[in-house]
Amino acid sequence: MVNCLTMIPEIGHFALIIAFCLAGLLALLPMIGLYHKNDVWMQAARPIALGQCFFILLSFMCLLYAFIHNDFSVAYVAGNSNAALPIFYKISAIWGGHEGSLLLWILIFSGWVFAVNVCSHQLPLVFVAKVFAVLGMIGFGFLLFLLTTSNPFARLLPNYSMDGNDLNPLLQDPGLIFHPPLLYMGYVGFSVPFAFAISVLWGNEQNMPWAKWMRPWVLSAFAFLTIGIALGSFWAYYELGWGGWWFWDPVENASFMPWLVSIALIHSLMVSDKRQLFQGWTLLLSIIVFVLSLLGTFLVRSGILTSVHAFATDPRRGIFLLEFLLVVAGSALLLYAIKGNKFSNPRKIDLFSREAMILFSTFLLIGGGASVLLGTIFPLIYDALTSQKISVGFPYFNAVFIPFMIPVLILIPLGPLSQWGPNSLKSMATKTGSLGALSIAFAFCVSLFSANPFSWGVSLGLGLGMWITLGTANFALIKIQKQGSIKRVSLGAWGMIFAHFGMAVLVIGITIVSNNEIEKEVEININQSVKLHDVEVVFKNLNTIEGPNYIGHKGHFQLEKNGQTISDLYPEKRIFVVQGSKMTETAIDPGLWRDIYIALADKLEKGKWSARIYYKPLVRWIWLGALLMAVGGFLAALGRRNTSKW
Amino acid sequence: MNSIQKRRLTFVIILSICSALAFFLVLLALKQNVNLFFTPTQLLQERVKTNQRIRIGGVVKKGSIVRTEGLKIRFVVTDLKAETVVYYTGILPDLFKEGQGVVAQGFLSDHTVFMADEILAKHDENYMPPEVANSLKK
Numbered sequence: 001m002v003n004c005l006t007m008i009p010e011i012g013h014f015a016l017i018i019a020f021c022l023a024g025l026l027a028l029l030p031m032i033g034l035y036h037k038n039d040v041w042m043q044a045a046r047p048i049a050l051g052q053c054f055f056i057l058l059s060f061m062c063l064l065y066a067f068i069h070n071d072f073s074v075a076y077v078a079g080n081s082n083a084a085l086p087i088f089y090k091i092s093a094i095w096g097g098h099e100g101s102l103l104l105w106i107l108i109f110s111g112w113v114f115a116v117n118v119c120s121h122q123l124p125l126v127f128v129a130k131v132f133a134v135l136g137m138i139g140f141g142f143l144l145f146l147l148t149t150s151n152p153f154a155r156l157l158p159n160y161s162m163d164g165n166d167l168n169p170l171l172q173d174p175g176l177i178f179h180p181p182l183l184y185m186g187y188v189g190f191s192v193p194f195a196f197a198i199s200v201l202w203g204n205e206q207n208m209p210w211a212k213w214m215r216p217w218v219l220s221a222f223a224f225l226t227i228g229i230a231l232g233s234f235w236a237y238y239e240l241g242w243g244g245w246w247f248w249d250p251v252e253n254a255s256f257m258p259w260l261v262s263i264a265l266i267h268s269l270m271v272s273d274k275r276q277l278f279q280g281w282t283l284l285l286s287i288i289v290f291v292l293s294l295l296g297t298f299l300v301r302s303g304i305l306t307s308v309h310a311f312a313t314d315p316r317r318g319i320f321l322l323e324f325l326l327v328v329a330g331s332a333l334l335l336y337a338i339k340g341n342k343f344s345n346p347r348k349i350d351l352f353s354r355e356a357m358i359l360f361s362t363f364l365l366i367g368g369g370a371s372v373l374l375g376t377i378f379p380l381i382y383d384a385l386t387s388q389k390i391s392v393g394f395p396y397f398n399a400v401f402i403p404f405m406i407p408v409l410i411l412i413p414l415g416p417l418s419q420w421g422p423n424s425l426k427s428m429a430t431k432t433g434s435l436g437a438l439s440i441a442f443a444f445c446v447s448l449f450s451a452n453p454f455s456w457g458v459s460l461g462l463g464l465g466m467w468i469t470l471g472t473a474n475f476a477l478i479k480i481q482k483q484g485s486i487k488r489v490s491l492g493a494w495g496m497i498f499a500h501f502g503m504a505v506l507v508i509g510i511t512i513v514s515n516n517e518i519e520k521e522v523e524i525n526i527n528q529s530v531k532l533h534d535v536e537v538v539f540k541n542l543n544t545i546e547g548p549n550y551i552g553h554k555g556h557f558q559l560e561k562n563g564q565t566i567s568d569l570y571p572e573k574r575i576f577v578v579q580g581s582k583m584t585e586t587a588i589d590p591g592l593w594r595d596i597y598i599a600l601a602d603k604l605e606k607g608k609w610s611a612r613i614y615y616k617p618l619v620r621w622i623w624l625g626a627l628l629m630a631v632g633g634f635l636a637a638l639g640r641r642n643t644s645k646w
Numbered sequence: 647m648n649s650i651q652k653r654r655l656t657f658v659i660i661l662s663i664c665s666a667l668a669f670f671l672v673l674l675a676l677k678q679n680v681n682l683f684f685t686p687t688q689l690l691q692e693r694v695k696t697n698q699r700i701r702i703g704g705v706v707k708k709g710s711i712v713r714t715e716g717l718k719i720r721f722v723v724t725d726l727k728a729e730t731v732v733y734y735t736g737i738l739p740d741l742f743k744e745g746q747g748v749v750a751q752g753f754l755s756d757h758t759v760f761m762a763d764e765i766l767a768k769h770d771e772n773y774m775p776p777e778v779a780n781s782l783k784k
Contacts, residue, residue, distance in 0.1 A: 241740070346650055363661075371672050378676060389683035391701055391751075396679035400672050521737050523716045582740040601737040610717055610737050 009074050012062025013153040019055035019110075020143040022048050026136030030129035042125050045132035049117050052139060053110040060094075060107045063152055067094055073160040076100060076152045082166035082578055084549045092177040093167045098301060098317070099152035101180055105297070106142050108184045112192055113139065123213060130199035131192075138191050141324045149317045166549065166578040175235030179228060183255055186225020187293045190258060192217040193265070194290035197283045198332060201339045211273035211282065216637040218269060218286070219495070222262045223633030229255050230626035241584035241599040243519065243614045245622055248397040253376040254296030260369040261289045264362035266633075267415075271355050275420060278359060280343035284336055285362070291329040292369070298325050299376070350422035354415055361411045368404035372397065409464045409507060412500050413471020417478075435474060439467035452516055461511025468504035472497055495636025502628025509621025518615040521601075525608045532615040535596060536560040542609070550574040550583070555600050555609070559589055571611070573600045595619050681751060686728040686758075694754050702730060702760055703749040711744055723748060723760075734762040 026048045033041025063076075067090045072078040080097045081090055095101040113135050120128050146152075196214045199205070232252070237245045246252065265285040272282045302318030349356050375392045382390050417431050443463030447454050476489075476497050483489050518532050529538040540556040552574035559567040569587035576583060589596040597614040604610055683701045684694060694700060702723060710722035717737065721744075723730045732750050742748060742765060752762035 348650070348653070367665075367668055374672060375676065378680070382680070389701075391681045391683065392676065393679040393681055393699070396675050399675040399679070403671075404668075521717060584740055604713065604716075612737055 008062050008065050009071065009153040009155065012059045012066070013151065015055040015059040015062065016143065016147060016151075016153075019052050019059065019106075020140065020147055022052040022055065023136050023139035023143050026052060027133055027140050028136070030133040030136075034126065034129055034133075039125060042129035045129055045136075046117055049113050049132055049135070052136075053114045053117075056107055056110040060103060063094055063100065063103060064091065066153075067091065070164070072162065072164050073155050073157055074152075075154045075156045078156055078161055078164045080165070080167055082164040082549065084578075085164075085167060085172070086548060088174075088177060089167055089172050092171070095180045096167050096171045096176075099146070099150040101184075102142070102146050102150055102301070103152050104180060105184050105188060106139070106146060108181065109139060109142065109188045109191060111185075112189055116192055116195075119216075124208070127199055127203065127205065127208070127210075130202050131195045134195035134198045135191065138195070138328070141328070145317075145320050145324065149320055163578075166576065169550070169574070169576045169579065169581055169583045170239060173235065173239050175231060175239060179231045179235055182224055182231060183228030186221050186223075186228050187255065187258065187296065189217065189221025189224055190262065190286075190290045190293050192221070193286040194332070197286035198335065201283060201335050201343075204339065204342060206279070206343060209273070211269050211279070214286070215266075215269055215273060216639075218262065218265055219633045219637035222259070222266060223630040223637065225255065225259050225262065226626050226630040226633060229259060230623045230630070233626075234623050237619070238586050238588055238597075241586050241601075241612070243586075243597050243599070243612060243616065245513075245619065248372075248375070248394040250376050251296075251300050253372050254299045257369045257372055257376075258289050258292040258296060260365050260372070261285060261292055264365040264369075265289055267358045268362050271358055275355055277345055277347060277349070277355055279345065280340045281359070281362070283340065283343060287329075287332045287336060288366075291325070291332070292373075294321075294325045294328060298322055352418070352423045352425060352428060354418045354420050354423075357411050357415050357418065361408045361415070364404050364408045368401050368408075371400040371404065375400070406460070406464070409468060409503070412468050412503060413475065416475040416496065416500070417471060432471065435470040436467060438470060439463045442466045455515055458511055458515045461507055461515075465504045465508035465511065468500055468507065472500040472504065491639035492636050495632040495634075495639065497632070498635060499629045499632030502625045502630075502632060504625070505621050505628060506625025509618045509625055512618040513616055513622070516617050517619075520613045521610065522613060523604055523608050523610050524613075525606070530613050532596065532613060533594075534561055535566070535615070537596065537598070537613050539609075539611075545572065545574075547574065549578065550576045552583075553600065553603075555598075555611075557587070557598050559596055567596070569596070569598050571598045571600045590620065592620060593618065683749075685725045686723060686730040687725055689730055689754065689760075690728050690757055696754050699751065699753060701749055701751045702732070703747065704730070706742070706744045706746055706748050708744045723750065728758075730758050730760050732760045732762050734765060736765075738765055 026045060029048065030042050030045045033039070033044070065071075066074050066077050067081055068087070070077070070081065070083050072081075076097060076099045080100065081093045085093065093100075095104045113132075116131060116135065120131070123131075193214050196210060196217070200208070200210045229252075232255070233245045236247070237243065265282065268278050268282045268285055271277050272279045298318070298321040302321055349359070375396050378392050379390050382388065413435070414428070414432065418428060440463055443459040443466060446462055447459045452458075479489050479493055479497075480486055520530055520532065522530055524530065524539045526539055526541055529536050531537075536559070538558045538560060540558050542556070543554050545552050545554045552572055554570050554572045557569045557571065558565055559569065567589040569589055571587035572585035574583040574585060575581070584599045584601070586597060586599040588598070595614075595616040597612070597616055599612040601610040601612060681699050681701050682694075683703060684692070686702065686704055689702065704723040704725040707722040707724045707729065710720075712720045714720055718733070718735050719738065720731060720733050723732055734750070734752075749766040750760065750762035751764040751766065752760060755761050
């Protein structure tokens with residue numbers, strides 16, 4: 001029995017090899033079936049896809065077993081885990097490093113393949129066969145990558161250490177248990193719309209309702225990616241100890257670009273579905289979103305960019321991923337170049353129509369995404385051309401990205417409140433004029449009467465937030481009136497209302513926290529205090545602490561308002577014993593209207609400590625807004641319009 | 647040329663003008679926000695303007711960290727050939743340690759003195775910024 005269990009990493013490795021072979025078959029068999037018009041070969045895709053999912057799951061379970069049972073003879077376990085690590089961090093340590101997170105990538109990919117298998121029974125077989133062939137090719141590429149450059153089951157035999165190197169302390173956090181899987185759910189989920197788009201182009205399916213088929217996949221991948229990004233931002237906020245929620249870091253940008261383009265895709269897809277317009281553009285956008293997801297994987301995993309996420313890496317990995325990216329992007333775009341023009345539609349589009357507004361906002365979203373891409377990879381281009389190292393500062397991103405987004409935000413309520421086809425300027429003005437006037441009045445009033453000096457940025461952000469809120473509320477009311485009751489409003493419409501409202505919440509949150517936050521870096525002694533707005537922060541005392549795998553200090557800060565204690569905060573400074581690294585555990589007094597954020601920094605002379613004490617107004621609205629958008633995405637994905645015709 | 651082609655042509659022209667304008671503005675913003683990276687040796691050799699925001703990188707010299715007053719700190723960054731004194735006011739990232747790689751952002755005040763306004767932190771304590779690793783190899 002014992003002998004058998006020590007073999008588990010080998011079983012995992014072997015399962016991966018079988019999954020790799022099955023992925024090859026999945027890519028090949030349906031194609032042969034299509035060529036010979038043989039249904040049996042095409043149908044073979046389903047059991048093969050299931051087999052692939054099973055063996056990948058098995059392999060993942062084997063790695064899980066090795067982590068739980070502290071099998072430090074496996075190099076990856078030894079590098080990322082430790083016997084003293086609590087059990088749930090042992091599980092999340094699976095995706096704490098490169099090999100394991102790639103295996104998670106593939107596991108989630110096979111989860112999506114499984115979902116396609118379950119949900120595609122009503123689609124024509126020739127179409128499904130192509131979808132599976134494309135998914136098979138993607139799986140083949142990634143499994144080849146995993147097996148040749150990043151095998152998580154490689155052994156450290158015969159001389160291995162008795163204890164592991166421990167998980168990076170920053171990653172020992174509940175946020176990290178969920179952040180990568182959700183982010184990957186989004187990233188990888190875009191492989192399904194990609195496979196659909198390729199199959200549509202491949203089979204010249206102009207007359208099939210493919211936009212309807214694709215819609216739930218795009219929406220759910222978008223929703224997962226939204227939660228994943230928001231969780232990452234939240235984690236950075238409370239865990240990194242700088243109190244920032246977005247850094248325009250290359251790795252953040254890598255997930256942000258597909259997110260932006262996926263919003264463009266969702267809207268263009270809706271026009272393709274309802275109006276049979278922009279089909280070519282929709283197909284191109286589906287390709288771009290997945291290529292950007294792959295590019296993101298490449299940027300993160302190659303370690304080519306200086307980033308807070310960068311790990312020491314093996315150059316072979318970067319080269320493989322780059323080649324894979326070029327093959328996928330190249331062949332998909334070539335196919336699009338050959339077949340894409342068959343999907344162009346010469347119908348006239350009026351300038352003041354819902355479809356024109358959607359088209360215009362997709363261009364702006366692409367423009368915003370392209371400017372982020374340029375800023376992200378410019379250091380690479382510059383280095384290649386001049387061999388001079390540079391970095392692009394975050395002012396670039398703010399200066400470039402925000403102008404692209406302002407017209408998008410203005411268009412958000414205009415789209416739903418206008419009609420398909422031509423609208424008269426007059427009817428648009430009567431519908432939205434009072435909402436616009438109200439938003440502007442609101443923005444100026446708030447800016448003028450608040451304690452802070454007047455700011456154009458705050459007025460603009462608040463005005464836009466109000467404009468979207470009022471417009472969306474107005475749309476909801478009209479919709480409810482038209483349908484007769486709340487219950488009859490479709491899930492798709494609710495999804496849109498939630499998502500647009502979430503965007504308003506996000507915009508208001510970002511505006512207020514960026515302009516009105518108070519960040520103090522102080523030296524503070526026991527019984528001294530710092531005043532933040534209306535809250536007095538008093539440093540009460542300091543204790544030493546000892547945890548399962550760390551030692552450190554814990555401060556006690558009391559928050560007082562008008563002489564009354566409102567909360568006690570206990571920020572910590574930990575030193576992790578195995579790696580000897582310092583870690584800041586922040587303490588936050590959360591609230592819908594403001595967070596008080598305290599991070600202990602360093603011990604100075606005479607018992608003083610340096611600390612960051614921040615006042616963050618409306619910071620939670622950022623994640624709340626993202627959550628609303630994700631809810632909107634899920635609601636729309638579940639809408640009956642999508643599922644009835646499967 | 648029929649009406650559809652004409653409409654398309656105007657559409658394409660307007661779109662290209664807008665894109666060109668946007669591209670120009672983006673490049674302008676990029677030009678203003680690019681921060682060049684230097685090693686202490688390069689700072690000695692090259693003429694770096696004092697009003698230009700740059701990044702420097704190297705290793706924090708052992709025993710060079712001095713807290714002057716409150717949150718003011720001074721340390722030496724070295725690439726084992728040349729040294730630069732860095733002044734910084736504020737809180738240092740957790741992974742800032744002597745003997746470890748560091749990247750600082752700010753302005754040069756002299757060929758060997760640097761006023762940093764940002765010290766960059768990394769996730770991984772064994773991680774060496776690629777620029778620093780390269781400059782140490784040279």
